[in-house]
Amino acid sequence: MSDPTKVSDSGQTRERAPHIAYEPGVLRIVDQTKLPGELDVLSLTSAGEVASAIREMRVRGAPAIGIAGAYGLAIAALQSARKADSPDHFLGMLADAAQTLEAARPTAVNLAWAVHGLLNEAKRHVNDGVPPEAVAVQLQKEAKTLHADDIAACRRIGDAGAPLLPRGANVLTHCNTGDFATGGYGTALGVIRSAWRAGALRRVYVDETRPALQGARLTTYELDGDRIPYTLITDGMAGHFMRRGDIGAVIVGADRIAANGDTANKIGTYALAVLAREHDIPFYVAAPRSTFDPDAQTGDDIPIEERSAGEVRAVQGVPIAPADAPVANPAFDVTPARYITAFITDAGVLAPPFDAAIAALGKAGAAAPATAKT
Amino acid sequence: MSDPTKVSDSGQTRERAPHIAYEPGVLRIVDQTKLPGELDVLSLTSAGEVASAIREMRVRGAPAIGIAGAYGLAIAALQSARKADSPDHFLGMLADAAQTLEAARPTAVNLAWAVHGLLNEAKRHVNDGVPPEAVAVQLQKEAKTLHADDIAACRRIGDAGAPLLPRGANVLTHCNTGDFATGGYGTALGVIRSAWRAGALRRVYVDETRPALQGARLTTYELDGDRIPYTLITDGMAGHFMRRGDIGAVIVGADRIAANGDTANKIGTYALAVLAREHDIPFYVAAPRSTFDPDAQTGDDIPIEERSAGEVRAVQGVPIAPADAPVANPAFDVTPARYITAFITDAGVLAPPFDAAIAALGKAGAAAPATAKT
Numbered sequence: 001m002s003d004p005t006k007v008s009d010s011g012q013t014r015e016r017a018p019h020i021a022y023e024p025g026v027l028r029i030v031d032q033t034k035l036p037g038e039l040d041v042l043s044l045t046s047a048g049e050v051a052s053a054i055r056e057m058r059v060r061g062a063p064a065i066g067i068a069g070a071y072g073l074a075i076a077a078l079q080s081a082r083k084a085d086s087p088d089h090f091l092g093m094l095a096d097a098a099q100t101l102e103a104a105r106p107t108a109v110n111l112a113w114a115v116h117g118l119l120n121e122a123k124r125h126v127n128d129g130v131p132p133e134a135v136a137v138q139l140q141k142e143a144k145t146l147h148a149d150d151i152a153a154c155r156r157i158g159d160a161g162a163p164l165l166p167r168g169a170n171v172l173t174h175c176n177t178g179d180f181a182t183g184g185y186g187t188a189l190g191v192i193r194s195a196w197r198a199g200a201l202r203r204v205y206v207d208e209t210r211p212a213l214q215g216a217r218l219t220t221y222e223l224d225g226d227r228i229p230y231t232l233i234t235d236g237m238a239g240h241f242m243r244r245g246d247i248g249a250v251i252v253g254a255d256r257i258a259a260n261g262d263t264a265n266k267i268g269t270y271a272l273a274v275l276a277r278e279h280d281i282p283f284y285v286a287a288p289r290s291t292f293d294p295d296a297q298t299g300d301d302i303p304i305e306e307r308s309a310g311e312v313r314a315v316q317g318v319p320i321a322p323a324d325a326p327v328a329n330p331a332f333d334v335t336p337a338r339y340i341t342a343f344i345t346d347a348g349v350l351a352p353p354f355d356a357a358i359a360a361l362g363k364a365g366a367a368a369p370a371t372a373k374t
Numbered sequence: 375m376s377d378p379t380k381v382s383d384s385g386q387t388r389e390r391a392p393h394i395a396y397e398p399g400v401l402r403i404v405d406q407t408k409l410p411g412e413l414d415v416l417s418l419t420s421a422g423e424v425a426s427a428i429r430e431m432r433v434r435g436a437p438a439i440g441i442a443g444a445y446g447l448a449i450a451a452l453q454s455a456r457k458a459d460s461p462d463h464f465l466g467m468l469a470d471a472a473q474t475l476e477a478a479r480p481t482a483v484n485l486a487w488a489v490h491g492l493l494n495e496a497k498r499h500v501n502d503g504v505p506p507e508a509v510a511v512q513l514q515k516e517a518k519t520l521h522a523d524d525i526a527a528c529r530r531i532g533d534a535g536a537p538l539l540p541r542g543a544n545v546l547t548h549c550n551t552g553d554f555a556t557g558g559y560g561t562a563l564g565v566i567r568s569a570w571r572a573g574a575l576r577r578v579y580v581d582e583t584r585p586a587l588q589g590a591r592l593t594t595y596e597l598d599g600d601r602i603p604y605t606l607i608t609d610g611m612a613g614h615f616m617r618r619g620d621i622g623a624v625i626v627g628a629d630r631i632a633a634n635g636d637t638a639n640k641i642g643t644y645a646l647a648v649l650a651r652e653h654d655i656p657f658y659v660a661a662p663r664s665t666f667d668p669d670a671q672t673g674d675d676i677p678i679e680e681r682s683a684g685e686v687r688a689v690q691g692v693p694i695a696p697a698d699a700p701v702a703n704p705a706f707d708v709t710p711a712r713y714i715t716a717f718i719t720d721a722g723v724l725a726p727p728f729d730a731a732i733a734a735l736g737k738a739g740a741a742a743p744a745t746a747k748t
Contacts, residue, residue, distance in 0.1 A: 036695065036696050037693065207610075208584070208686070208694070208695070209610070210582070210584060210608040210609065210610060211608050213694050213695075216686075216687075216694045216695040216699075217694060217695065220695050220696050220699045221696060224696055224699075229700070230699075230700060231700050231701065231702050232686055232687070232695055232699045232700065232701045232702075233686070233701070233702050234584040234585050234609070234641070234642075234686060234703075235584065235608065235609045235610040235642075236581075236583070236584060236609040236610075236641050236642025236645060237641055237642070237702065237704065237707075238645065239642075239644045239645035239648060239707065240641060240644055240645075240704060240707040241702070243644060243707070243708075267608070267610050267611055267614060268608075268609075268610025268611070268613075270613045270614055270617060271610055271612065271613035271614075271645060271649060274613060274648060274649055274652050275645055275648055275649075278648050278652070312582070312590075312606060312607070312608060313590075313606070315689040315690070315692065315694065316689070316692050316694060317692075318689065318690050318691075318692045319411065320582070320587050320590045320591060320689065320690060321410065321582070321587075321590040321591065321594050321606055322410050322594050322595060322598055325590075325594045325598075325604075325606045326603070326604060326605050326606065327605065327606045327607070328605050328606075328607050328611065328615070329608075330611065330614060333611075333613065333614040333617070334617075
């Protein structure tokens with residue numbers, strides 16, 4: 001293990017700048033495919049550009065693509081209000097933009113939830129006789145509220161989850177679930193941040209998370225910024241460190257959680273859950289309420305996105321396999337609910353049996369999904 | 375899944391050229407770090423050069439580094455016989471070369487077994503009054519015999535293991551255990567080859583095997599050459615495909631097997647064993663008798679090599695993490711014997727209880743290790 005006490009060379013905690021910033025008509029995002037080498041900011045000025053950025057994982061993470069999708073629809077609303085010759089035409093253009101955005105990535109429910117929620121808001125306003133220009137203005141506010149609500153939800157997740165982590169333990173996490181995956185602060189990484197601030201955490205084991213390497217590229221960058229000690233490992237090493245007794249808890253995010261608690265998350269999550277069970281290590285899933293999908297009864301109802309062979313055949317553009325190697329590249333897997341110790345949500349911790357706890361969650365008031373308003 | 379039926383674009387089975395070739399004083403090896411992009415042959419003309427090539431994984435795989443180590447000592451014997459002013463001086467120089475070679479990689483027992491075996495042969499000949507020049511000639515033959523014996527052992531492993539694989543099943547393997555990891559044919563990949571020839575195999579799932587990507591770079595290359603259908607996956611995907619019922623058996627090689635059956639193999643193997651157990655999938659370890667270490671009572675007695683942080687922080691020289699990211703890089707893990715369904719050896723299949731079967735193996739005659747002759 002190389003210099004395991006080292007956390008950063010700067011001596012200071014890095015300021016966390018927002019990676020998503022919006023002003024009417026322009027969504028600015030940090031291009032996450034370029035990190036940690038380059039900090040490149042993209043200006044997106046149409047729903048199509050936002051959809052492409054989501055598809056290409058320039059912005060990724062279930063809550064973050066929900067927020068980006070909402071802003072994408074807000075941009076479409078401004079443009080459609082100018083071009084439309086009737087309220088119905090306006091809604092039709094908006095529905096097209098929503099479809100483009102929702103189709104960008106199929107597994108994370110937050111994207112469809114956010115975009116569909118805003119579209120329903122627009123329909124409601126139009127039905128109430130509000131003119132398209134005013135509806136567009138309203139959607140700018142709705143998208144900003146959704147963004148702010150997500151940051152607040154992450155803070156609540158962090159505070160709810162931190163006491164669960166065994167005191168002074170090492171925690172293993174997968175993929176990136178921090179600032180870059182959310183409006184800010186993070187889900188699983190939010191819990192890690194809160195636990196670190198409470199002095200309850202020793203070290204984070206970070207799975208590199210092939211193929212897109214969100215752990216190696218993004219989680220390390222965020223932990224460096226917060227001066228939280230970590231050790232980067234390849235995905236195949238997690239079991240070794242569990243067997244050695246080095247891991248006190250596993251905590252991951254989620255892309256979609258079914259009504260029974262089955263959880264879709266970044267490929268590799270399921271293996272961690274099985275390994276955690278084998279070693280009697282608690283396995284936590286941290287996610288806002290927007291990640292729970294009441295329409296999916298079990299994990300079998302969750303579509304699993306298959307991404308391009310190129311992501312497996314190459315790393316950052318460098319070939320690592322024969323050019324025509326047959327490849328499978330499911331971006332997510334499903335962890336059955338029975339492997340999950342608890343869900344950590346913005347409405348508190350859910351313990352088994354999950355079906356009842358999740359059903360009760362859907363009826364909660366404070367941060368109810370926009371779709372619930374329709 | 376991209377074009378899963380495609381196996382190669384050449385239409386022909388590629389001829390398997392030997393990746394290790396020896397003529398007195400010169401060991402020629404294919405540089406495995408350059409594959410599959412470049413087929414580069416290195417000429418090594420000293421034990422030090424051979425040790426460096428082993429350390430840098432230009433030649434790797436437990437049986438293959440045993441063979442390379444034996445040839446390295448054979449080169450040292452030729453050179454030392456010319457330089458030494460006494461038989462004791464000759465043996466001293468040879469012992470130094472053996473130490474250099476054995477230190478190159480600590481986990482695979484085959485290297486120490488081969489080098490130590492040849493050194494003991496040399497001592498025996500010198501004690502019998504054979505002059506150093508003649509001893510050196512004898513060691514050339516011994517090294518070639520060891521190489522030929524390994525190929526023959528792999529063929530026996532393949533034939534012994536093929537009937538174990540469920541007929542028409544997909545088989546998952548890890549790392550590279552084929553031509554490149556052995557004298558030729560392979561251990562786990564030898565079983566896969568034999569099963570394919572018997573028409574008993576459907577497809578191979580190939581773990582890419584981070585950090586050094588032996589699966590993505592070498593196993594795919596060999597399977598392409600033999601036109602055996604495969605699907606390359608990242609290491610985190612294995613559990614997903616097991617849960618879907620796509621995997622009928624897991625078969626891996628070994629770097630060192632303790633007297634109780636605990637098995638050190640490429641990092642990530644242990645996770646596969648746990649996942650296989652969880653899904654009631656048989657988990658086989660294929661290895662020649664030279665991989666069994668009677669001096670290791672359990673896995674706790676097996677040293678685990680820690681390799682450089684750079685292997686994790688970068689892929690093929692391209693950075694994928696912050697330059698100073700703290701990293702762990704154990705090259706191997708230990709799979710406890712209880713997860714192993716059977717060992718497939720050149721002396722047949724060993725079923726549990728392994729301790730008795732392994733002890734009996736050590737007493738077998740035909741291909742007894744060179745050390746047993748001393």
